[in-house]
Amino acid sequence: MINYEEFKQKVQNEFKNYLGEEYKDAEIFIREVTKVNMQVDQMSLLNLPGNDFTSPSISLQSIFENYEKTGDFEGVMEALSETFQEAIEGFEKSPLNNGLDFSNVDKNIIFTLVNAEQNKELLENVPHRKFEDLAIIYRWNVGVDSNGLYTNIVTNEFAEKIGKSEEELYRLAKENTNRIFPSEVRNMAEVISEIIFGEDGELLPEDEEFRNMMTETPDDKSMYVITNKSKLFGAAAMLYEENLYDLSQQLDSDLYILPSSTHEVIAISDKFGDANELADMVYEINMDQVELSDRLSNQVYHYDKDARTLRLATNKFERTISDDIKEKVPEIEEGKAR
Helix, strand or coil, rough: CCCCHHHHHHHHHHHHHHHHHHCEEEEEEEEEHHHHHCEEEEEECCCCEEEECCEEEEEHHHHHHHHHCCCCCHHHHHHHHHHHHHHHHHHHCCCCCCCCCCCHHHEEEEEEEEEEECCHHHHCCEEEEEEECCCEEEEEEEEEEEEEEEECCCCCHHHHHHHHHHHHHHHHHHHHHHHCCCCEEEEHHHHHHHHHCCCCCCCHHHHHHHHHHCCCCHHCCEEEEEEEEECCCCCHHHCHHHHHHHHHHHHHHCCEEEEEECCCCEECCCCCCHHHHHHHHHHHHHHHHHHHHHHCCCCCEEECCCEEEEEECCCCCCHHHHCHHHHCCCCCCCCCCC
């Protein structure tokens, strides 16, 4: 088998052989791109017939992983060709196909959360503001279709183009994010119950008994999922302090916030356990179960219901979100992880 650099060069030289005749004039373009939490070699096809505005792109590292599993370069290239051709066809119905409409950009600026330390290079080129060990960055919600949601990170260059300061972007995003992606706070037992049994289906008596048992946990011993209805970029819902305040009043206690991913956080009563032990649990789950692109933080946050403030509760900065858990953290007691 060849190594990654050899693989990249081979793809550059040979991939066009696996594309159809209609793409004979396409160009293969590979460049390093800064993504959330990582740098990737992004492969694109340029000069596509009838497609002047958009270009399908894919992480070359992910393709190499498929090659490492099979050792079948030809099979991987054939699958990649199919993926690109499906993406090209999908662009015909994409909101990006006819160019970008800047007329409604103010109503579609949203914010998301990323880890500040892991994304230092990204933050050099995007408007942002720090929030504890995190950073608030901005995205332009371009549109949605059957293939999914299209968003672009707002860069310094784009912010200048639309004439928006960071303060203006924050004001717009605070108004827009909860409107476009309404936040929700739900008992985790209810979420799991819906996954197992569905939302509306009739249950057998034994299933009903099991579901009732799942949802009978006292409030102050329950976990609550804070996200948004789309389940995308949902960790930003914790920036809406009223979500935390209402839950703290319901539980009659301060809260610990556990960052399970960029898409959701978990809230629990601060009577639930020790913050440092909870941070150990978060770290282990991050390293073992969460893709690097989705990791948010290894810290635990504390919400003070009287002061109505959210602050770091732990100081685990020796652990980056790209660490290898097996080298850093001992086994954690079974039963603490979600």
